Amino acid sequence: MSEGDRVLYAAHLGKRYRQGEVWIDALRDFTFDFPPGVTAVVGPSGSGKTTLLNLLAGFDRPSAGEVYLAGRPLHALGEDERAGVRLAHAGFVFQSWNLLPTLSALENVAFPLLLKGVPRRERNQRARALLDEVGLGHRASHFPHQLSGGEQQRVAIARALALDPLVLFADEPTGNLDSAAGERVLELLLGQARGRRRVVLVTHDLEIAARAHRILRLKDGRLVEVRASP
Amino acid sequence: MALVFRNQRARPVRSLLTVLGILVATASMVLFLSFGEGLRQALAGEMTKFGPEIRVVAEGTGVFGVPNPELDQNVLDTLKAHARELGIARLFPAVVMMKGSGFDPATTFLFYGLPEGVTPKDLAPAAKLVAGRLDPHPDGAVVGKQKAEQNRLTLGKVLRLSRRAEVPVVGIVDAGNGLADSFIFVPMKLLQKVLHTDQYSVVLVYVAPGHKADEVAARIRALLPGVDAQTTSEAIKYAERAIKIGDVIRFGISLIALIVGGLLVANTVMMSVYERIREFGVMRAIGARRGFIFRLVLLEALLLAVAGGAVGVAAGYLGSWVVNLYTTHAVGLALSAVTPRLVLFSLAVALALGLSAGLLPARVASRISVVEALGRL
Ligand SMILES: Nc1ncnc2c1ncn2[C@@H]1O[C@H](COP(=O)(O)OP(=O)(O)O)[C@@H](O)[C@H]1O
Ligand SMILES: [Mg+2]
Numbered sequence: 272m273s274e275g276d277r278v279l280y281a282a283h284l285g286k287r288y289r290q291g292e293v294w295i296d297a298l299r300d301f302t303f304d305f306p307p308g309v310t311a312v313v314g315p316s317g318s319g320k321t322t323l324l325n326l327l328a329g330f331d332r333p334s335a336g337e338v339y340l341a342g343r344p345l346h347a348l349g350e351d352e353r354a355g356v357r358l359a360h361a362g363f364v365f366q367s368w369n370l371l372p373t374l375s376a377l378e379n380v381a382f383p384l385l386l387k388g389v390p391r392r393e394r395n396q397r398a399r400a401l402l403d404e405v406g407l408g409h410r411a412s413h414f415p416h417q418l419s420g421g422e423q424q425r426v427a428i429a430r431a432l433a434l435d436p437l438v439l440f441a442d443e444p445t446g447n448l449d450s451a452a453g454e455r456v457l458e459l460l461l462g463q464a465r466g467r468r469r470v471v472l473v474t475h476d477l478e479i480a481a482r483a484h485r486i487l488r489l490k491d492g493r494l495v496e497v498r499a500s501p
Numbered sequence: 502m503a504l505v506f507r508n509q510r511a512r513p514v515r516s517l518l519t520v521l522g523i524l525v526a527t528a529s530m531v532l533f534l535s536f537g538e539g540l541r542q543a544l545a546g547e548m549t550k551f552g553p554e555i556r557v558v559a560e561g562t563g564v565f566g567v568p569n570p571e572l573d574q575n576v577l578d579t580l581k582a583h584a585r586e587l588g589i590a591r592l593f594p595a596v597v598m599m600k601g602s603g604f605d606p607a608t609t610f611l612f613y614g615l616p617e618g619v620t621p622k623d624l625a626p627a628a629k630l631v632a633g634r635l636d637p638h639p640d641g642a643v644v645g646k647q648k649a650e651q652n653r654l655t656l657g658k659v660l661r662l663s664r665r666a667e668v669p670v671v672g673i674v675d676a677g678n679g680l681a682d683s684f685i686f687v688p689m690k691l692l693q694k695v696l697h698t699d700q701y702s703v704v705l706v707y708v709a710p711g712h713k714a715d716e717v718a719a720r721i722r723a724l725l726p727g728v729d730a731q732t733t734s735e736a737i738k739y740a741e742r743a744i745k746i747g748d749v750i751r752f753g754i755s756l757i758a759l760i761v762g763g764l765l766v767a768n769t770v771m772m773s774v775y776e777r778i779r780e781f782g783v784m785r786a787i788g789a790r791r792g793f794i795f796r797l798v799l800l801e802a803l804l805l806a807v808a809g810g811a812v813g814v815a816a817g818y819l820g821s822w823v824v825n826l827y828t829t830h831a832v833g834l835a836l837s838a839v840t841p842r843l844v845l846f847s848l849a850v851a852l853a854l855g856l857s858a859g860l861l862p863a864r865v866a867s868r869i870s871v872v873e874a875l876g877r878l
Contacts, residue, residue, distance in 0.1 A: 330786065330871040351790040358788020365786075365875065368779055383787050430787070 277339035279305035279327060279438050279469050285335035286322050286492075297322040299492045301336070305438075309461055309470040311480035314489035320473045321442060323489065327471065328361060328440050329353035341437050358386055362431025364460070366443040369427035370415040376402060376426045377411040383433040401429040405459060421452030428459055439463055442473045457482070516805060519769040523809025523851060524816060526762030530755035531817025531839060531847050532824070537748040539825070539838035544740050551733060552626045553705035554714040557721060560729045564739045567599045567611070568702040570693070576725055577704060587720050588712030593619050594701035596692040598662075610648075612662065613684045614692030614702075621645075621686050624705070625676040632656055633672035637686045641671030645682040649673045660685065663695045706730070759854060762809070766858035770802045774866045781866055782874025795867040802859025803852065810851025814844050 284301040287294050298319045312320050325331040326338055329345040330353075338345045341360035345353055363369075370379045381398035389397070402408045405425040415423055424444055431439055441460055445453035461482060464470045472483055480486050481500060488496035557580065559571035577594050584592065596614035613624070620635045621643055622628050628635075633656045637643045644654050649670075654660075658670045668687055676682040693699055706721075708714050718730035774781075781794050821837040828836040 325872050328786070330875070351792070354785060354788050354790050357786065361788075363786050365783075369783065371780055371783060382784075386787065386789055386793065 277304070277342050278307075278467060279471070280339040281327065281336065282338075283336035284323075284326055284333050284338055286319075286326060286331070287334045296492045298326065298333075298489075301494050303487065303494065303497070305469045305471065306485075307464070307467055307469055308484035309464045309472055309482075311483035311486045312471065312473045312489065313475060313477060313480045313486055316475065318489040319492040320475075320489055322492070324440055324442055324471065324473055327438075328363065329357055358383060359434065360437045362434070362436040362439045364424060364427045364431055364439070364441040364444045366446045367420075367423075369430075370423055372415050375412050375414055376407060376418065379415070379426055380430045380433055383430060387434060397433065398429075401432060402426070404432075405429045419452065420448050421456055424448065424452075424456045425459060428456070428463070432463065437468060439468065439470045440473075441471065443475070444472070445474075445476075445479065515769055515772070519765050519805050520809040520812065522765035523762045523806055523854070524813040526755070526758040526854075527810045527813025527847055527851050528816035528820060529758045530752070530850065531814055531843065532820045532837070533751040533755045534748060534843055534846070535817065535821040535824075535837040535839050537744050537751060538840045538843050539821075539836040540744050540747075541741065542838045542840075543836065544737060544744075552624055552707065554708045555706040555718050555721070555730050555732050557704040557706060557725075557728055557730050558702070560727050562729060562731075564731055564736045567597055570596050570696055570698045570700040570702045572701040572704060572728070574699070576728060577701065579725060580704060580706075580721070583724060587724070588709045588717040589706050590709035591707040592704055593623065594689070594704050595619075596689050596696065596698075597702040598692055598696060600662075610660075611684050612692055613686050614689035615686055616689045621674045621676065621684070624684075625682075628674050628676045631673040631675050633670070635672055635674060637668075637671065638688050640668060640688065640691070642668040643672035643674050643686040644670055645684050646673055646675040647682040648685060651683075662687070662691070666691060666695050759850065763806075763854045763858040766802050766805050766809075766855060767861060769805065770798060770859055770862040771865070773801070774798060774862045777866075778869055778874045781869055782871055785869075785871045786875060791867040795863045798863035798866045799856070799859040802862065803855040806851050806855025806858065807848070810848050810854070813851065814839075814847050817847070 280303075282302045284298060285296065286298040287296050289295075301323060312323060314320050322331075326333050326345075327340065329338075329340060329348070333346050336346065340356055343352075343356045343360075345356065348356065357363075370376075371382065374382065377395065377398050380401050381394040384394040384397060399408065399411060402411050405428055407422060407425055407429070410418060410422060410426075415426075418426065427444075439460070444460060445456050448456060457479060460470065460472065464484070470483075472479070474480055483500055485497065485499045487494055488498070556568075557572070557576070558568040562568045572594070577592075580587070580589065580592055593616055595616070598612040598614070599609065600612070601609035615621070615623075615637065617638055620637075622635060631646055631649075633643070634641075635643065642660050648654065654670050654673070656670055656673070659667050660670065661667050668691065674686075676684075689701075706717070708717050714732040714734065718732050718735075721730040722728065784794060785791075818839045821839050824837045
């Protein structure tokens with residue numbers, strides 16, 4: 272397997288945290304090559320799901336092992352280099368507080384384009400098209416506090432897609448939503464697994480996980496099960 | 502850039518208070534320093550209004566000192582005899598006498614004794630007659646307009662030079678807000694009698710065309726030992742140095758206000774950084790580099806400082822205007838001036854203030870770890 276193929280790949284990945292006198296292995300010896308499609312990561316609270324996502328996305332550096340995103344070795348790159356890889360190849364949807372509160376929905380979606388240096392006109396055009404895609408074209412000039420939780424998450428999805436990422440990360444994206452709004456957000460997210468794109472969906476809800484192409488189960492920081500969905 | 506403004510709008514009261522702090526600091530600096538600029542302008546104005554380019558006095562007389570009558574007839578005769586080779590177009594002697602404290606302009610009387618044939622116009626060429634006549638001879642006093650207003654001197658009022666000598670006011674002259682405007686011109690003979698002397702305080706010299714004042718002055722000093730020839734530009738330079746020292750002191754005082762203003766900005770920006778850690782975390786997660794966050798926060802500080810600085814300069818200008826209303830009334834001089842270079846300097850200081858106040862918060866904001874920032878709600 273060549274490095275260029277390592278769209279999202281981890282080998283013997285580990286993360287230890289020090290808490291006072293004791294060391295906690297939040298993640299241990301995690302090895303997995305994420306195939307295209309949706310991969311759900313499940314496990315009880317404290318099992319290391321968020322820790323794994325932080326490492327896969329390059330938010331944090333691993334204590335051990337290797338992690339590749341879009342062929343780039345995140346474990347060996349500095350802060351700004353990892354940020355550059357994220358901007359170019361990854362999109363994010365968090366549980367809540369995703370949006371920049373002082374920017375409108377349109378400006379939020381256009382933000383990655385701004386970082387990339389896309390000129391304003393084109394930025395706004397593309398952001399508007401993305402908002403239309405998530406069904407919020409009519410909310411473009413609204414600010415985050417004027418949007419419902421579900422709408423906020425959909426704006427976040429539109430923003431995550433702005434630079435057509437290879438990998439889309441979502442950490443409990445429906446955790447704060449009622450079932451109807453959650454369903455809509457979830458459908459939107461699952462629909463993004465097209466072509467080479469990988470979607471990583473962290474959740475503790477097994478019903479949601481069942482709709483992914485495969486499920487990784489973590490327990491006490493270890494990968495204990497890899498199961499293809501029926 | 503829009504991001505920078507948005508954050509200020511989101512917290513208008515705090516931003517406003519900070520801008521106000523910078524405003525007060527900048528305004529006070531502008532006002533302080535405007536005194537130096539005003540003095541400079543007043544000085545230059547004074548000096549150009551003064552006709553003779555050189556004053557010859559006894560050695561040891563301060564550049565702005567009132568000269569004692571210590572020049573004898575020989576000095577005058579020698580200068581007259583060598584006028585041509587020295588480069589002198591015209592010269593005349595005068596006697597000066599100061600009565601009163603010298604500190605309070607209202608109780609200070611500066612008598613200027615002019616020889617026959619010489620009028621206040623020969624001292625201040627731009628002088629205009631307001632009332633009466635221009636020539637104090639044979640036995641009158643011509644009073645500068647400002648002095649006349651200050652002491653309510655009108656034509657016919659009698660001035661007392663000594664127990665025995667008195668002169669009536671025969672003319673009021675407007676020397677255009679210059680030094681000569683607070684002089685009282687009298688016949689020289691009269692002052693000499695009062696002072697019991699036949700010597701002169703000063704010989705005033707007009708330089709001949711094609712000659713330079715400082716060269717003429719040097720030749721006079723070489724020719725006449727014990728005599729000093731002071732040029733107008735020398736006097737300006739001398740005063741300039743004194744003003745510069747004053748500038749440093751005034752800037753030092755306003756620096757305290759500036760530092761307080763800077764701390765205010767630093768505090769505001771720091772608070773807003775702590776409030777927005779999550780926001781910066783989201784930006785970094787999306788792919789913003791540290792430098793982006795750094796510049797964002799720094800620009801915020803700059804915006805606050807420059808906004809405060811600009812309004813502060815305007816406020817300082819207003820303050821200077823009010824001060825001048827008072828000083829023109831009290832001493833006849835606009836003591837405070839807000840010059841373009843003072844405006845530029847103040848804005849530069851405000852900019853530097855914002856820059857230094859923004860550096861620390863900007864560094865803190867850009868160094869936050871993404872994981873930690875995202876962990877916060
Ligand atoms: N910054 C940290 N410092 C210390 N311990 C941490 C830190 N982040 C996570 N942990 C610990 O690592 C373990 C895994 O946490 P996490 O990845 O957040 O689990 P999950 O997302 O599955 O709930 C937990 O025991 C948690 O307490
Ligand atoms: Mg978690």
